[in-house]
Amino acid sequence: xxxxxxxxxxxELQARLAQxxxxxDKPTALYGPVTTAAVKGFQGKRGLPATGSTDETTWxxxxxxxxxxxxxxxxxxxxxKAEAKPDPRCMTGRVMCISKTTRTLSWMVDGKVLSxxxxxxxxxxxxxxxxxxxxxxxxxxxxxxLYDTPMPYAMFFxxxxxxxxxxxxxxxxxxxxxxxxxxxxxxxxxxxLFDQVSTGDKVxxxx
Numbered sequence: 001x002x003x004x005x006x007x008x009x010x011x012e013l014q015a016r017l018a019q020x021x022x023x024x025d026k027p028t029a030l031y032g033p034v035t036t037a038a039v040k041g042f043q044g045k046r047g048l049p050a051t052g053s054t055d056e057t058t059w060x061x062x063x064x065x066x067x068x069x070x071x072x073x074x075x076x077x078x079x080x081k082a083e084a085k086p087d088p089r090c091m092t093g094r095v096m097c098i099s100k101t102t103r104t105l106s107w108m109v110d111g112k113v114l115s116x117x118x119x120x121x122x123x124x125x126x127x128x129x130x131x132x133x134x135x136x137x138x139x140x141x142x143x144x145x146l147y148d149t150p151m152p153y154a155m156f157f158x159x160x161x162x163x164x165x166x167x168x169x170x171x172x173x174x175x176x177x178x179x180x181x182x183x184x185x186x187x188x189x190x191x192x193l194f195d196q197v198s199t200g201d202k203v204x205x206x207x
Contacts, residue, residue: 001054005031013054015069015076016062017042020101026076045103045174047124065101065207086113087206089132095202096155096163096193098182100130103174105163105182107193114196117189120169122180129180133157133203140194147179152187153194157203165190 001010010031017023022038036052043058044050054062090097091111098105098119106116121128135155142154142164154164166183168176173185182205184190 001031001059003031003033003036003052010035011074012069013039013059013062015073016066018073018076019066019069027074047122047127047177087204089202089204089206093202094198095204096135096157096197098163098203098205100128100205100207105184105193107196115189115193117184117186117193119163120166120174120176120183120185121178123177126178126180128178128182128205129158129161130205130207131158133205135197135199135201135203137199138194138197144179151181153184153190154181155194155197155203163190163193163203 001007001013006029008029011027011029014023014027014035017038018027022042023035025034039054039058040050040052042062046061048058048061086097086106086108089095090106090108093110095108096105097108100121103119104116105119106113108114135157137156139154140152142151143149144151146160150167151162151164154162156162161180161182163182163184165187166178166185169183169185170187
């Protein structure tokens with residue numbers, strides 16, 4: 001599908017993008033500028049070439065993250081957007097609950113959210129792993145030996161992948177990507193998080 005197209009598949013594309021917060025208008029079946037911008041944003045955040053056209057790779061990625069739209073969703077009729085709920089694995093104990101869909105990290109203790117911060121992830125070539133992990137070790141003034149870049153307030157959870165402050169994320173936002181780590185752009189928030197998180201605390205990364 002590409003800009004200018006008009007079909008029921010375009011309507012489905014719009015409804016699926018709406019499910020994950022990328023399309024705010026009513027589905028029209030017309031692939032116009034709003035749809036193009038939504039697809040570009042979706043592609044860019046997932047490390048895909050941000051062309052604005054929906055190729056097979058983009059479509060498969062979207063299918064994997066969404067459910068088949070209901071008639072009401074396709075028609076854009078009174079569809080309430082459900083509040084994004086934490087993964088069930090985040091509801092017990094001390095957890096860094098990290099959602100790739102909302103691009104947020106929530107620090108939760110016994111099901112209660114104590115703080116939330118924006119995060120970004122790796123590109124398709126250096127993806128951030130998904131699953132349930134634990135914090136293996138922490139390093140307040142860490143510097144990557146692989147990339148020779150500062151990783152302040154690093155909390156390692158899967159090999160060399162860690163939650164840490166990123167000055168690049170603070171400066172460039174979502175125009176960049178990590179090498180697989182979970183980047184935080186608010187230095188104050190991640191510094192406070194670093195002081196609260198202990199080795200052995202749970203980390204859940206999910207869509």
